[in-house]
Amino acid sequence: MVSSQRLRSVIKTLAVVMAVAMPLAVTISSSVDARPSSGGSRGSRTFSAPPSTPTAPNAAQPLNRTITQPGAKAPAAAPAGGGFFNRPGMGMLGGLAAGFLGAGLLGMLFGGGLFSGLGGLSSIIGLILQIGLIYLVVRLAMSWWKRRNAPAYAHASAAPGQAPQPDQGPMANARSGFGFGLGGGSNDAPLEIKPDDYDAFERLLGEVQTAWSNEDIGKLHTLATPEMVSYFTEDLNANKERGVINKVSDVKLLQGDLAEAWREGTTDYATVALRYGLIDKTIERATGKIVEGSDAPQEVTDVWTFVRRPGSQWELSAIQAT
Numbered sequence: 001m002v003s004s005q006r007l008r009s010v011i012k013t014l015a016v017v018m019a020v021a022m023p024l025a026v027t028i029s030s031s032v033d034a035r036p037s038s039g040g041s042r043g044s045r046t047f048s049a050p051p052s053t054p055t056a057p058n059a060a061q062p063l064n065r066t067i068t069q070p071g072a073k074a075p076a077a078a079p080a081g082g083g084f085f086n087r088p089g090m091g092m093l094g095g096l097a098a099g100f101l102g103a104g105l106l107g108m109l110f111g112g113g114l115f116s117g118l119g120g121l122s123s124i125i126g127l128i129l130q131i132g133l134i135y136l137v138v139r140l141a142m143s144w145w146k147r148r149n150a151p152a153y154a155h156a157s158a159a160p161g162q163a164p165q166p167d168q169g170p171m172a173n174a175r176s177g178f179g180f181g182l183g184g185g186s187n188d189a190p191l192e193i194k195p196d197d198y199d200a201f202e203r204l205l206g207e208v209q210t211a212w213s214n215e216d217i218g219k220l221h222t223l224a225t226p227e228m229v230s231y232f233t234e235d236l237n238a239n240k241e242r243g244v245i246n247k248v249s250d251v252k253l254l255q256g257d258l259a260e261a262w263r264e265g266t267t268d269y270a271t272v273a274l275r276y277g278l279i280d281k282t283i284e285r286a287t288g289k290i291v292e293g294s295d296a297p298q299e300v301t302d303v304w305t306f307v308r309r310p311g312s313q314w315e316l317s318a319i320q321a322t
Helices: 002-025 091-109 123-148 195-213 217-221 226-242
Strands: 244-264 267-284 291-295 299-308 314-320
Touching: 195 217, 195 226, 195 244, 195 267, 195 299, 195 314, 226 244, 226 314
Parallel strands: none
Antiparallel strands: 244 267, 267 291, 267 299, 299 314
């Protein structure tokens, strides 16, 4: 009997720990970087996470600044139909079963057995049944959580009938295929990204960082959308108010691949994962003293989205940290 009570106490403790730990597990901490920061728009996919890639296997952080408004309100909650006790045909039986289980779990947490309110099961068989039901509930909860948070995966691959291309530098893996949009509307057309496009993305990576470091707003206007330039200007003005300047140098692309590429009307979009090296430091304007960062090279992985309108070149449309 003492053994049974001890085991029940352990189970109660585990249940409380899981209830506290699960919300904490999904809390994401982010660091603020001095280099050009997150923000921008991805057309109809602004509020959809770009697919993971080998270069950026972790999910990209949501855009924390954007002028894009959500295109449509989220649909109202559908009638319960996928839950364990809400399957078609369960009807009142499902509600009763869920009620019994809920009452049992509460009874266990507040001092009684799982079925203490139904007469109690103090035997070892009752204890085993309690453990089994808790295990089932935890498995169902974890399965639901994984399905809810699983990222969409898409990898660039060679076009049908097209032989793989030889290595052409850091972005060679992406140059051999197409990017198919997985997060936008059904009318978005897939877009072929060619080697010249990847060259443009690599060039923009370096030029944007250089213009940012030089606080050259005029140059940034030729490299990025007006929205992105407004964010750059806001951040640069904040640095001026602090009496500091962010210096980014030795930018070198180490690896890059395509997350997705699509067309909306006459506008082309391409989201690319970029892993690059750089020296990132913030110095006092008056003395040149380093106040953030260092002269040591570091590696960074970001997800950049580029946009191309008719008659124009590619320009930076969004930056997302990973």
